[in-house]
Amino acid sequence: MNHRQVLEALSGLILGMFVSMLASTVVSSSLPVIIHDLDGDQTAFTWVVTATLLTTAISTPVWGKLADLFNRKFLYQLAIVIFVLSTAAAGFSQNPEMLITFRAFQGIGAGGLAALSQVIMADILSPRERGKYMGLFGAVMAVATVGGPLLGGVLTDAWGWRWNFYVALPVAIIALILVQKTLHLSPQQRRKVSIDYVGIVLLSAAVSLLLIWVSIAGTATGFPWNSWQTYVMVGGAVVATAAFIIVELRAKEPLVPLSMFRNRTFTLAVVASISTGIAMFGASVFLSQYMQLARGATPTQAGLMTIPMIAGLLVASVVIGWVISKYGHWKPYLILGGILLIAGSYTLSTIHYDTNFALVSLYMFLLGAGVGMTMQNLVLIVQNTCKPNEIGVASSGVTFFRSLGGTVGVAVMGAALAAKVTDLMKDRLPELGKAIMSLGDKAAYWQAQLQSGAMPKVSDMPHALRVIIEDVYAQGISHSFLIAVPFAVVSLVAIVFLPNVSLNRMTNTERMHAGEADFATVSVDEGMQVLTATRSVRVVAGVDAASGAAGAVDEAPGSSAR
Structure with a gap:
């Protein structure tokens, strides 16, 4: 295939990924407003994000396995339909629970789009050529990530946040038509299939129990860390994980073939992907919250203020992807990406509500560049070394652990943020009391708002109260970013020990x-x-x-x- 034919074949995939990213990021800048309007608290805010990441993580290896068994083009189209319909349904949410449910279904479609796009690319492009096209995917993802928060902020400020969930529908219809017309794959050999349903259930149970425990334990509305609920949930997660390993070792068509962990490249790439997921998803969730709750920005302003991070991701993914394709060397750039992940995570853990925004922008750029250098290239080097008939499960395996890392990371960071904010609010009760009393006839209204436990809308607060709340949330969010630093260090160590295998020039079909x-x-x-x-x-x-x-x-x- 020449360059034009490749671009035609990839056009539907690229637009499908654009729809996925747009529908995911369009709500990031408006999520604090959404949770405020639905009377949700910090736990609800975290779970609106975590629910999507959880189902994305669980469904990714399922889609990867299906890609090795069934028609990949049909599966990709099915993933688009599931994703967009659930996204549109989320626009009708009346409470946080309803929103969380539809966001969970949204994650099922997102898992398919993430896994299948990598598998289909491997069918038509060699690893050496795939670098520059992955850079193109990264550029499209960066555009969606930049445009999503901006578009979401404008829609929220102009017509209301519900339009965030409807905007992707026309783009999704175009993506379906493009995939049908431009994507032509070689037919796969038909064979008898076996789906590991028991493995799916056990994996879902293990991850869900762990995340629910992390999110609820130690909160005012939950239960203590040292309680029978903790023992039941943690014990259940351990038992489900052990049972999952046993089932996978015996299954005819395992969901996650554990034999792949004998491949040193796959194992180390999985370890590195976990940290990348924590940095990527944690930053996208909590930076928007920082802009609105710690700097009093509106949704539109918050979208504009996160551009430096997306610029870092865009520049790194496009430039490094092109360089890898041209020269064939990948390891130095992955090491540099790991170093930037550490630098970005650590520097963001030092921000306050009044930190010079030029410094905050630099910190965001460093983190974005680290994610851009590592995210797609970790999948690339795994595809380069795995067997051709395992390309689907190998690609989805790395993506799965990246999503799982992001899911656990967001849950842990959200729980740390909620606990920190609660402690700081208690410490500053005297200051809050004085600020509320100075508001005159509006004192009762703002006291009721704070006591409700719902997420505050800082941009509407009086200055005396706003300064305190901004400082509290800034300290809480910077504290949560500190959690990502040790994971980034582990990621760099894993990257350093990755075998430096040259990229071959054969497509998966040719192999x-x-x-x-x-x-x-x-x-x-x-x-x-x-x-x-x-x-x-x-x-x-x-x-x-x-x-x-x-x-x-x-x-x-x-x-x-x-």
Whole structure:
């Protein structure tokens, strides 16, 4: 395929990913307003994000397994339909619980789009060529990530936050048509399939119990850390994880083939992906919250203020993707990305409500560049070393652990933020009391707002109260970013020890055909050796059996000349 044919084939995939990213990011700048309007608290805010990440993580390996068994084009179209319909339904939410439910269904579609786009790219592009096209995907994702919060902020300020959930529908219809018209894949060999349903249930149970425990334990509306609920949830997660491992070892078609962990590249890439997920999803969630709750920005302003992070992601993914494709060297850029992840996470843990915004922008750029250098390239190097018939499950495996890392990271960071804010609010009760009393006839209204436990809308607050709340949330959010630092260090260590395997120039389809050709050659050679050993054929005059060159042969008794 020439460059134009590749772009035509990828156009539907790119637009599908754009829809996925747009529908996910369009609500990021308006989420504090949404939770405020639905009377939700910090736990609800965290779970609106975590629900999507959780179902994305759980469904990603399922979609990857299905991609190795069924028509990949149809699966991709199905993922678009599930994602967009659930996104549109979320626009009708009347309470946080309803919103969380539809966001969970949204994650199922997002998992399919993330996993299948990587698998389909491997079908039509070699790892060496895939770098620059992954950079193109990164650029589109960056545009959606920049445009999403801006568009969401404008829609929220102009017509209300519900329009955030409807905006992706027309784009999704165009994406479906493009995929149908431009994406043509070689038919896969039909075979009897077996879906690991027990593994799906056990994996869902293990991850869900862990996240629910992290989100609720230790909160004012939850239960203490040292309680019977903790023992039940943690114990249940451990048992479900052990059962999942046993089932995967025995399953005919395992959801996550544990044998893949024998591949050193896959194992280390998984470890590195977990930290990338924490940095990527944690930043997208809590930076928007920082802009609105710690700096009093409106949704539109918050979208504008997060541009430096997206700029870092855009520049790094496009430029590094092109460089890797041109020169074939990937490891130095992954190491640099790991260093930038550490730098970005640590510096963001030092921000306050009055930190110079130029410094905050620099910190965001560093984190974005680290994510841009590592996110897609970790999938790339795994696809480069895995077997062609395992490309789906290998790609989705890395994506799964990245989503899982992001899910756990957001849950832990959200729980740390909620606990920190609660403690700081208690410490500053005297100041809050004085500020409220100075508001005159509006004192009762603002006291009721704070006592409700709902997420505040800081941009509407009086200055005396706003300064205190901004400082409290700034300290809480910077504290939550500190949690990401040790994970970033582990990620860098894993990247350093990745085997430096050169990128090959064959597509996944070509590798499969080459494998079949090698098998056929070996079979012919073995057959000739058997015939020679049994004296059915005697090679006497330099006959080249593999090439069929002419030569003299003695025929076995009873045979006839041809």
